[in-house]
Amino acid sequence: MADLSANFLGIKSPNPYWLASAPPTDKQYNVLRAFEAGWGGVVWKTLGSQIKNVSSRYSSVNYNGNRMMGFNNIELISDRPLDINLREIAECVRLFPDRAMVVSLMADNSREKWHELIAQVEDTGAHGLELNFGCPHGMTERGMGAAVGQDPDIARMVVEWVMEKATIPVITKLTPNVHSVVPSGRASVEGGTNGLSLINTIQSITGVDLDTLVPNPYVAGKSVFGGYCGPAVKPVALKMLTTLSQDPVTSRVPISGIGGISTWKDAAEFMLLGATTVQVCTAVMKHGFRIIEDLCEGLSNWMDDKGFQTTDDFIGKSVPTITHWEDLDINYHIVAHINPDKCIRCGLCYIACEDASHQSINLAYGKPYNTYSIIEDKCVGCNLCKLVCPVDNCITMVEQRKGDDYLNWKEFQRRGLPLNDH
Amino acid sequence: MAIVNNRLTAEQYEANFSDIHPPFETRNAALVEANRCLFCYDAPCVKSCPTSIDIPKFIRQITTDNLKGSAHTIFSANIMGGGCSKVCPVEKLCEGSCVYTLMDEPPIPIAKLQRLSTEKAIAEKWPLFQRKPSQNKNVAVVGAGPAGLSCAHTLSREGIDVTVFEKESKGGGLMTYGIAAYKVTPQFCEDEVNFITSLGGIVIQYNQELGKTVSLSDLQQNYDAVYLSVGVGLARQLDIPGENLRGVEDAIRFIYDIRTSGFPSIPVGDRVAVIGLGMTAIDAATQAKRLGASEVTIIYRRTQDEMPCTEVELDLAKLDGCRIVWLAAPQEIVGQNGQVTQLICNRMRLGEPDASGRRSPVETGETITLDVDMVIKAAGQMPFEELVSINQLENRKGKITIDGACSTNLNGVFAGGDCVNGGKEVVDAVQAGKDGAKAILAFLK
Numbered sequence: 001m002a003d004l005s006a007n008f009l010g011i012k013s014p015n016p017y018w019l020a021s022a023p024p025t026d027k028q029y030n031v032l033r034a035f036e037a038g039w040g041g042v043v044w045k046t047l048g049s050q051i052k053n054v055s056s057r058y059s060s061v062n063y064n065g066n067r068m069m070g071f072n073n074i075e076l077i078s079d080r081p082l083d084i085n086l087r088e089i090a091e092c093v094r095l096f097p098d099r100a101m102v103v104s105l106m107a108d109n110s111r112e113k114w115h116e117l118i119a120q121v122e123d124t125g126a127h128g129l130e131l132n133f134g135c136p137h138g139m140t141e142r143g144m145g146a147a148v149g150q151d152p153d154i155a156r157m158v159v160e161w162v163m164e165k166a167t168i169p170v171i172t173k174l175t176p177n178v179h180s181v182v183p184s185g186r187a188s189v190e191g192g193t194n195g196l197s198l199i200n201t202i203q204s205i206t207g208v209d210l211d212t213l214v215p216n217p218y219v220a221g222k223s224v225f226g227g228y229c230g231p232a233v234k235p236v237a238l239k240m241l242t243t244l245s246q247d248p249v250t251s252r253v254p255i256s257g258i259g260g261i262s263t264w265k266d267a268a269e270f271m272l273l274g275a276t277t278v279q280v281c282t283a284v285m286k287h288g289f290r291i292i293e294d295l296c297e298g299l300s301n302w303m304d305d306k307g308f309q310t311t312d313d314f315i316g317k318s319v320p321t322i323t324h325w326e327d328l329d330i331n332y333h334i335v336a337h338i339n340p341d342k343c344i345r346c347g348l349c350y351i352a353c354e355d356a357s358h359q360s361i362n363l364a365y366g367k368p369y370n371t372y373s374i375i376e377d378k379c380v381g382c383n384l385c386k387l388v389c390p391v392d393n394c395i396t397m398v399e400q401r402k403g404d405d406y407l408n409w410k411e412f413q414r415r416g417l418p419l420n421d422h
Numbered sequence: 423m424a425i426v427n428n429r430l431t432a433e434q435y436e437a438n439f440s441d442i443h444p445p446f447e448t449r450n451a452a453l454v455e456a457n458r459c460l461f462c463y464d465a466p467c468v469k470s471c472p473t474s475i476d477i478p479k480f481i482r483q484i485t486t487d488n489l490k491g492s493a494h495t496i497f498s499a500n501i502m503g504g505g506c507s508k509v510c511p512v513e514k515l516c517e518g519s520c521v522y523t524l525m526d527e528p529p530i531p532i533a534k535l536q537r538l539s540t541e542k543a544i545a546e547k548w549p550l551f552q553r554k555p556s557q558n559k560n561v562a563v564v565g566a567g568p569a570g571l572s573c574a575h576t577l578s579r580e581g582i583d584v585t586v587f588e589k590e591s592k593g594g595g596l597m598t599y600g601i602a603a604y605k606v607t608p609q610f611c612e613d614e615v616n617f618i619t620s621l622g623g624i625v626i627q628y629n630q631e632l633g634k635t636v637s638l639s640d641l642q643q644n645y646d647a648v649y650l651s652v653g654v655g656l657a658r659q660l661d662i663p664g665e666n667l668r669g670v671e672d673a674i675r676f677i678y679d680i681r682t683s684g685f686p687s688i689p690v691g692d693r694v695a696v697i698g699l700g701m702t703a704i705d706a707a708t709q710a711k712r713l714g715a716s717e718v719t720i721i722y723r724r725t726q727d728e729m730p731c732t733e734v735e736l737d738l739a740k741l742d743g744c745r746i747v748w749l750a751a752p753q754e755i756v757g758q759n760g761q762v763t764q765l766i767c768n769r770m771r772l773g774e775p776d777a778s779g780r781r782s783p784v785e786t787g788e789t790i791t792l793d794v795d796m797v798i799k800a801a802g803q804m805p806f807e808e809l810v811s812i813n814q815l816e817n818r819k820g821k822i823t824i825d826g827a828c829s830t831n832l833n834g835v836f837a838g839g840d841c842v843n844g845g846k847e848v849v850d851a852v853q854a855g856k857d858g859a860k861a862i863l864a865f866l867k
Binding site for chain 1: 453454457460461462463464465466467469470485519521522524525
């Protein structure tokens with residue numbers, strides 16, 4: 001049995017799954033139930049000055065019958081009184097001392113306010129702090145949240161204020177609403193943060209109601225940009241995570257990965273690209289705390305299959321395989337192959353290749369079933385046919401190298417090799 | 423034993439004749455299935471539909487909440503797409519070739535999805551088509567069945583004025599008069615006909631029968647072209663002793679009566695034998711059972727491998743409690759006091775393949791005797807040979823001969839549907855009507 005336990009800056013949890021700062025972590029009732037279900041830790045929903053929420057708050061993107069492929073919210077930080085939150089945090093720590101308790105913070109823009117809040121939170125016995133530099137709505141208009149995270153100088157300054165006071169580990173949560181997360185990430189590390197987490201939600205409009213003509217979510221005839229999350233944002237999050245893992249400054253601190261994690265596979269991918277722990281929210285908002293069981297069992301079985309005994313054995317393992325485009329091997333060439341025994345004659349590969357790629361699939365007419373085959377010398381190995389094929393392993397990509405040696409684009413140009421003649 | 427009507431309570435009749443293929447109850451239920459559709463290219467289901475409905479397109483339109491577009495896609499190819507969604511033997515057509523079957527997965531319920539769009543369109547009377555301006559041309563269509571209505575609609579869309587002559591008092595042909603009531607209700611058939619004629623430019627004259635109240639020569643004189651879609655109608659006779667006894671009925675008449683009178687008024691025997699195993703035989707056998715017959719036995723001279731009905735239909739009969747006697751051919755119907763009491767059948771075995779490629783039944787010399795009080799003949803329908811011959815129409819045993827352009831030997835007289843092919847599915851007749859209309863449009867130019 002693989003050991004799933006995580007150690008993030010000394011914050012220990014029996015597994016790497018934390019609940020992200022969000023509605024599921026805003027009160028003792030939820031958090032205790034999450035811990036009973038088996039969650040490794042929580043990041044308590046952001047504490048700060050008093051706010052008031054609106055109704056409605058969420059909207060989603062559905063795709064081909066799947067609901068909440070993407071999800072957005074216009075909810076603000078915790079709208080519960082600070083003293084109640086602090087009392088409940090302390091109680092949760094007391095009842096579940098083996099679970100990670102990190103508290104998300106967003107103080108008003110002054111050193112004193114941050115120091116005051118940190119002192120109050122540390123009194124609860126919480127294990128760590130997460131600085132919310134990412135909230136994309138509501139708080140930004142007041143110069144908080146993403147407004148801090150989007151400006152590296154402000155981020156550095158606020159981290160410095162925090163580090164003057166904090167005695168427990170500090171994680172800075174970055175906003176994705178920037179052209180690159182690296183400048184803010186570096187500034188935060190230079191300011192002294194102990195760790196980073198990302199991504200917060202992405203500014204979004206999930207859609208427009210075609211009856212009312214008002215975008216979602218609807219609030220009395222109006223809407224605002226919301227924060228986008230859920231499975232749809234995972235690829236964006238993975239890319240941003242990887243840029244932190246590759247950077248010599250930001251890679252010095254551990255990272256907690258966030259963004260569309262719904263399954264153990266998602267978690268493994270985040271960890272392979274450098275996350276020490278992962279945070280989950282949308283999947284729980286859709287399915288409840290019970291998903292923790294398969295998150296743990298699936299990861300454990302995969303680790304056993306791969307021979308990984310601890311999560312440290314694979315954290316960051318895929319980072320070196322992300323390279324620059326110009327270093328890719330041009331001599332590597334693959335062509336598609338259709339297994340006629342598995343083919344169900346749907347024609348999806350044919351029409352995709354015909355209309356959108358390189359016209360390299362042959363259609364032999366049949367009534368009612370056509371037969372499809374690859375025209376190998378026209379196939380560029382783009383993967384499109386394999387991606388659209390509804391049958392697993394029906395289309396496989398077979399390696400047919402163009403040359404034995406490694407050849408990259410710079411070398412290709414240096415040798416003056418010819419471009420395609422079609 | 424006796425043939426009597428009014429065997430069941432009102433509730434029993436209602437339950438027995440309720441819709442056998444209920445529609446999706448909710449939009450969500452339909453979307454689960456619609457979203458399974460892979461949106462195949464050059465899709466096998468389309469190629470397996472005689473009218474070539476663009477099935478992937480209409481299903482995709484359901485998923486995008488474009489139900490009007492979906493109905494338009496269906497009706498553009500098949501104006502009886504509503505009725506076809508209820509009566510087509512889809513297991514051997516579109517659904518039978520769905521690519522999911524190659525994965526041994528259930529096919530997309532195409533008929534049920536088609537029903538969703540078309541029923542809504544018909545119920546809400548969506549004006550999906552517009553006529554082109556009138557071309558001042560008149561065409562007479564004989565027979566308001568699927569072929570005739572399909573031809574009339576196609577012509578009218580192109581601005582041709584159409585008069586349809588129908589011998590019955592309602593349109594729809596076999597859809598209205600010849601199909602089991604639990605598949606399609608008389609009310610739906612009427613709504614479907616009204617939906618088709620709502621386009622305008624189509625006038626149906628009811629109770630007008632070719633050779634009786636209308637003559638072909640008059641039609642030729644008064645119209646720019648004539649389309650014959652008179653169907654088939656006469657039940658094939660068994661030509662065995664006892665065929666005239668009381669209690670011997672032909673399936674077409676039996677089903678016609680069920681369709682035109684209330685269920686309680688239809689008399690049925692205690693022990694019923696049905697001769698034949700086509701779709702009509704199944705419709706007769708199941709409905710005899712559903713009218714309250716205690717025993718229904720289907721007699722078929724070949725085996726399950728050669729049967730003309732589909733497996734689905736056979737299962738339907740079996741689930742209704744009908745018994746099948748394979749390899750038996752009727753030899754004599756025995757009676758007492760003019761009323762059927764027994765059916766004597768020859769035991770058959772399979773011999774060499776015949777012209778249809780199916781192995782021919784050969785008598786073994788053994789017989790079996792069934793005690794029955796009613797015999798329903800469903801051994802096929804005969805074309806109107808006399809009507810066709812009197813009008814000097816070239817024909818093969820009553821089936822009108824047409825050329826590649828749907829034209830008969832008479833100039834300006836076209837034909838299609840069952841009266842040409844001897845009897846196929848509704849969907850085949852709809853396509854025949856489209857083909858006929860195309861030929862007539864070319865002729866009128």
